[in-house]
Amino acid sequence: MHIIIIGNGIAGSSAARHIRKNSDHVITMFSDETDYPFSRTALMYLYMGHMKFDHIKLYEDWFWAKNRIKIIKDRVNSIDTTNKIISLNKGDNISYDKLIIATGSKSNKFGWPGQDLEGVQGLYHLQDLESMEIASEKGITRAVIVGGGLIGIEMAEMFHSRHIPVTFLVREDSFWNIILPKEESEMVNRHIVAHGIVLKLGEELAEIKGQDGKVKSVICKSSGEEISCEFVGLTVGVSPNIDILRSSGISTNRGIIVDEYLRTSEDDIYAVGDCVELSDPKPGRLKIEAVWYTGRMMGETVAKTICGDQTAYDPGIWFNSAKFFDIEYQVYGDIPAIIPEHITSLYWQHATENKAIRINFDTATESVTGFNLMGIRYRHAVCEKWIKERTKIETVLEHLSLANFDPEFFEAYEGAFIAMYNQKSGKSLKLKARRKLVMVKQFLIG
Numbered sequence: 001m002h003i004i005i006i007g008n009g010i011a012g013s014s015a016a017r018h019i020r021k022n023s024d025h026v027i028t029m030f031s032d033e034t035d036y037p038f039s040r041t042a043l044m045y046l047y048m049g050h051m052k053f054d055h056i057k058l059y060e061d062w063f064w065a066k067n068r069i070k071i072i073k074d075r076v077n078s079i080d081t082t083n084k085i086i087s088l089n090k091g092d093n094i095s096y097d098k099l100i101i102a103t104g105s106k107s108n109k110f111g112w113p114g115q116d117l118e119g120v121q122g123l124y125h126l127q128d129l130e131s132m133e134i135a136s137e138k139g140i141t142r143a144v145i146v147g148g149g150l151i152g153i154e155m156a157e158m159f160h161s162r163h164i165p166v167t168f169l170v171r172e173d174s175f176w177n178i179i180l181p182k183e184e185s186e187m188v189n190r191h192i193v194a195h196g197i198v199l200k201l202g203e204e205l206a207e208i209k210g211q212d213g214k215v216k217s218v219i220c221k222s223s224g225e226e227i228s229c230e231f232v233g234l235t236v237g238v239s240p241n242i243d244i245l246r247s248s249g250i251s252t253n254r255g256i257i258v259d260e261y262l263r264t265s266e267d268d269i270y271a272v273g274d275c276v277e278l279s280d281p282k283p284g285r286l287k288i289e290a291v292w293y294t295g296r297m298m299g300e301t302v303a304k305t306i307c308g309d310q311t312a313y314d315p316g317i318w319f320n321s322a323k324f325f326d327i328e329y330q331v332y333g334d335i336p337a338i339i340p341e342h343i344t345s346l347y348w349q350h351a352t353e354n355k356a357i358r359i360n361f362d363t364a365t366e367s368v369t370g371f372n373l374m375g376i377r378y379r380h381a382v383c384e385k386w387i388k389e390r391t392k393i394e395t396v397l398e399h400l401s402l403a404n405f406d407p408e409f410f411e412a413y414e415g416a417f418i419a420m421y422n423q424k425s426g427k428s429l430k431l432k433a434r435r436k437l438v439m440v441k442q443f444l445i446g
């Protein structure tokens with residue numbers, strides 16, 4: 001059986017690896033971006049000089065040939081679902097028995113005047129990083145970044161690392177406050193400003209002005225201010241990259257519509273990763289979840305189904321992590337930006353450092369529903385187990401040390417968190433567990 005995979009990102013390459021683990025099928029994977037899969041989440045570290053491209057490859061180059069996964073660098077232009085053939089940019093037509101579409105996302109552009117000028121771009125593909133590099137070498141006296149999300153703040157950090165002044169236009173009145181609760185969002189606002197970034201909250205882009213085909217300034221919508229700049233980063237979200245499907249007959253909406261087995265509307269064609277729109281997501285989950293780990297899980301799931309073990313996609317407990325300059329952020333479970341009425345949210349924040357712990361629980365049942373960590377690392381497996389098992393908040397608090405992954409000062413933070421709870425509730429809970437690895441292991445097995 002010949003399996004073709006379009007896209008060598010985390011979703012496509014996870015599918016390839018797991019198909020190989022489970023079968024001897026012939027696997028060919030196409031990418032129009034790179035010769036070998038790499039970690040997109042680490043792109044910023046190339047620009048910042050912390051890593052070279054070889055360091056962010058998912059595996060060493062020999063891995064793919066050794067595992068008989070053929071990677072071809074070419075663009076797939078179209079899919080003929082009737083004859084089961086894909087057409088390549090270089091002209092070849094290749095037939096498949098099963099096809100996996102893993103084409104990822106593309107940066108959004110919302111039709112702003114001037115958005116196609118030189119010096120205006122998003123950050124998604126390796127080629128975007130290359131053009132950022134070229135623009136930086138030519139000289140940027142100011143970069144304006146539009147859009148207050150994860151990629152925007154990464155771009156701000158990238159320019160900051162090269163001492164390039166940045167103005168950050170964020171439409172919301174606090175950074176990423178559609179996802180982060182108020183306190184965490186405000187912590188990030190302060191942290192951005194502390195880095196010397198000009199943060200303009202509640203501000204949008206009206207227009208990009210150019211000269212000789214290149215960007216020369218932006219006009220802000222609310223204030224009407226004109227900001228001179230040689231670079232505009234458009235980081236206003238991403239959308240599924242599904243342009244090649246337009247005339248294929250495969251059902252699409254915002255993304256490629258798939259069922260729980262990640263099957264598209266056409267026989268023997270599956271889709272995984274950022275390009276997917278689930279027709280019937282699990283309660284509390286979105287139809288499109290453009291994050292690294294969902295791509296990896298979808299890749300693994302589709303591999304099982306293709307190899308004969310039909311498996312439904314189960315996204316598990318929500319998890320994500322990111323970095324806001326120096327503040328590491330992790331979320332496990334459900335931490336809505338606006339706390340619903342039936343949820344109690346316990347929040348502790350360090351008096352002087354950018355560190356915070358939030359734990360949400362259901363007020364009626366007392367079972368824990370989510371963890372938000374800023375500047376402190378908690379163990380994924382421990383938090384996930386507590387959420388899955390609907391563990392009561394006080395049991396979690398007494399054993400909170402088991403979750404802490406940081407080598408230093410753990411007593412202070414967990415102790416401080418419990419003290420805050422005791423003060424609010426009038427109780428006198430104490431930390432029971434110690435953060436010894438052996439205890440963590442026992443807890444996870446037990």
Ligand SMILES: Cc1cc2nc3c(=O)[nH]c(=O)nc-3n(C[C@H](O)[C@H](O)[C@H](O)COP(=O)(O)OP(=O)(O)OC[C@H]3O[C@@H](n4cnc5c(N)ncnc54)[C@H](O)[C@@H]3O)c2cc1C
Binds near residue numbers: 274290
């Ligand atoms: C700067 C940045 C930082 C991020 N940080 C985080 C983070 O901290 N945490 C997190 O969870 N997520 C993060 N993400 C999101 C995460 O990287 C994506 O969710 C994930 O990489 C998507 O994987 P994928 O395999 O679905 O698609 P992609 O990684 O986009 O791979 C798809 C590949 O298919 C190729 N392709 C598309 N069409 C064709 C075609 N017609 N022919 C051939 N090849 C094609 C594309 O060029 C691309 O190489 C970040 C993204 C960016 C851009």
